[in-house]
Amino acid sequence: MIADEEGFLRPLVEEDACSGCALCEKTCPPLTGRASDKRANPNVFAGWHKDPEIRAKSSSGGAFSALAQSILADGGVVVGAAFSEKNEVAHICIEHPGDLDRLRRSKYVQSRIDGTFQATRTFLEQGRRVLFVGTPCQIAGLTSYLDDDPDTLFTVDFICHGVPSPELFRCYLEWLENRFGQSLDAFNFRDKRQGWQNVMASVRVGDGKQSLLKGPLNSYYHGFVAGVSLRPSCYECRHMNYPRPSDLTLGDFWGIGEVEPFPFPEQTTRGISLLLANSEKGDSLLHKAAPKLVLVERTREEAQRRNIHLQRPAKRPAARDTFYGKVAQSGFAGVETVLRLPLKRRAVQWVKENIHPDVVKRLRRMAR
Ligand SMILES: Cc1cc2nc3c(=O)[nH]c(=O)nc-3n(C[C@H](O)[C@H](O)[C@H](O)COP(=O)(O)OP(=O)(O)OC[C@H]3O[C@@H](n4cnc5c(N)ncnc54)[C@H](O)[C@@H]3O)c2cc1C
Known part of the structure; x- marks a missing residue:
């Protein structure tokens, strides 16, 4: 996999080394168009980890951690996306609960698969249980590569908005370092200090301080949400809908309680x-993790109501056509103004970022 001119990783065939077996073409999901054999009508749950600390450290309700803990407890392996020391995102394999935090939390950038497909095959051949987490297209790629769906492999994808390029993220971090005047030790896309629904990123800089990224400092995320920085294939994704490619799909339960009353409203922050x-494997994985989770059955209608990416991919905005050309020319500074929110949304964002959600709720109640 090598980076294209926009910095997205793409497969490149080394013609000199190619034996012409065409295995790559036979296993490439978009080329084979192989349909998933999973359920067209999956069972839907809302859930959260019973341990409040784990939940606070997770992007959504911490369901991933409960699934991973149940696999690791049985001597299995968990494969997912982690930050490297250089703040690059790549898939790694972990075998000990102490390493789980490296996989926790969403990283809104394309993750390098590196050798994890091959490693998964080796672990499965050794008879070990493997939990592999990735974007829907990564899961479709893995199952196609393995050409098998052994009982010991559990695949988990998530509702996916799409991925920006690793090069854009690198430029963004460089730009942030200039703004802070210090090197960045750690980046968190989902800092929940201002509540779950108020999605905010934060950085830990050289002096150990964890700073929330407000206003223009969070423009990478605003551009991601607007869909201006996604991989071209994300706008044509074929894995959004049902049947999904994985045994279990995770997401944020945005809009919970909007279709039918949710008996735990205090949990929504x-x-x-x-x-x-x-799939049945998805049921059994959930069953094993259930002692660590609170699970509430919900409907597909409610799941889809605010999660548009269970129905269709992100729309490609006109600004996408020139976006990465500007990045190549002038780095993140060249696109920062493109990524800025329109004035009205900037005002709403300011309130979200600077006034605690509980205060906003109280003010709304008083206004009523
Ligand atoms: C690029 C991206 C887009 C997303 N879009 C949506 C969306 O539109 N709607 C929605 O409801 N949810 C979306 N999610 C999923 C959501 O952000 C949470 O990751 C999910 O709900 C799981 O949360 P959790 O609390 O259970 O676990 P967490 O502890 O947050 O676990 C996150 C898991 O995702 C894996 N992961 C993180 N980043 C990547 C990556 N870049 N590539 C592959 N795997 C990764 C980690 O390995 C870990 O297993 C997206 C996630 C990503 C990474």
Whole structure:
């Protein structure tokens, strides 16, 4: 996999080394168009981890951690996306609960698969249970590569808005370092200090301080949400809908309680996971993790109401056509103004970032 001119990783065939077996073409999901054999009508749950600390450290309700803990407890392996020391995002394999935090939390950038497909095959051949987490297209790629769906492999994808390029993220971090005048030790896309629904990123800089990224400092995320920085294939994604490619799908349960009353409204500031059990293996994985989770059955209608990416991919905005050309020319500074929110949304964002959600709620109640 090598970076293209926009910095997205793409497969490149080394013609000199190619034996012409065409295995790459036979296993490439977009080329084979192989359909998933998972459920067209998955079982839907809302859920959250019973341990408040784990939940606070997770993007949504911490469902991933409960699934991973149940696999690791049985001597299995968990494969997912982690930050490297250089703040690059790549898939790694972990075998000990102490390493779980490296996989926790969403990283809104394309993750390098490196050798994890091959490693997964080796672990499965050794008879070990493997939990592999990735974007829907990564899961489709893995199952196609393995050409098998052994009982010991559990695949988990998530509702996916799409991925920006690793090069854009690198430029963004460089730009932030200039703004802070210090090197960045750690980046968190989902800092929940201002509540789950108020998605905010934060950085830890050289002096150990964890700073929330407000206003223009969070423009990478605003551009991601607006869909201006996604991989071209994300706008044509074929894995959004049902049947999903994985045994279990995770997401944020945005809009919980909007279709039918949700009996735990006090939980909505802490993070609620959406879980779709897409196969019997998905059911059994959930069953094993259930002692660590609170699970509430919900409907597909409610799951889809605010999670548009269970129905269709992100729309490609006109600004996408020139976006990466500007990045190549002038780095993140060249696109920072493109990524800025329109004036009206900037005002709403300011309130979200600077006034605690509980205060906003109280003011709304008083206004009524
Ligand atoms: C690029 C991206 C887009 C997303 N878009 C949406 C969306 O539109 N709607 C929605 O409801 N949810 C979306 N999610 C999922 C959501 O942000 C949470 O990751 C999910 O709900 C799981 O949360 P959790 O609390 O259970 O676990 P967490 O502890 O947050 O676990 C996150 C898991 O995702 C894996 N992961 C993180 N980053 C990547 C990556 N870049 N590539 C592959 N795997 C990764 C980690 O390995 C870990 O297993 C997206 C996630 C990503 C990474």
